Amino acid sequence: xxxxxxxSPWKRAKRLLREPYLWVLxxxxxxxxxxxxxxxxxxxxxxxxxxxxxxxxxENAAILWLVSIIKGNQPIPVPLDMFGLPFExxxxxxxxxxxxxxxxxxxxxxxx
Numbered sequence: 001x002x003x004x005x006x007x008s009p010w011k012r013a014k015r016l017l018r019e020p021y022l023w024v025l026x027x028x029x030x031x032x033x034x035x036x037x038x039x040x041x042x043x044x045x046x047x048x049x050x051x052x053x054x055x056x057x058x059e060n061a062a063i064l065w066l067v068s069i070i071k072g073n074q075p076i077p078v079p080l081d082m083f084g085l086p087f088e089x090x091x092x093x094x095x096x097x098x099x100x101x102x103x104x105x106x107x108x109x110x111x112x
Contacts, residue, residue: 013066020079023058025051039084040077041065 022039034054037045044065048054069076078086 009067009070010063012070013063016066016076017059017062021077022080022082023055025054027051038062040080 021041023036024039025034025036027034033047033049034051035045035047036051036054036058038058041062044058044061046054046057046061048057066076080086
C-alpha cells in the first residue's frame with residue numbers, strides 16, 4: 001500500500017470532514033455487517049464487521065470522496081441537520097464532533 005499525497009486537497013478534505021455532516025450507521029442482522037454513510041455525500045458509504053470498522057472505513061472513503069470533489073472543482077456539500085436542512089447556526093462547542101445516527105426503530109442520536 002502506497003502513501004497518500006500530503007498536498008492541499010488531502011488536508012482540506014480532512015478539515016472538511018470535521019464539519020457536522022450526518023453520519024448514518026446501521027446494522028444488518030442478515031449479513032451480520034455494519035454499514036455507514038454520510039448523508040450529504042452521494043454514493044459515499046462503507047461496511048465493516050464492527051461499527052468501529054464501518055466508521056473507520058467510511059472516514060477513509062469520505063476523504064477520497066472529498067478529494068475527488070475538490071480536485072474536480074465541484075461544490076462542497078453543506079452539512080445538513082437531522083431534518084435535511086442546512087446546518088447554519090451550530091454551536092462552536094460541537095465543532096469537530098461527529099454526529100452519528102443510530103439507524104434503528106428508535107432513532108437514538110449519539111455523538112461518537
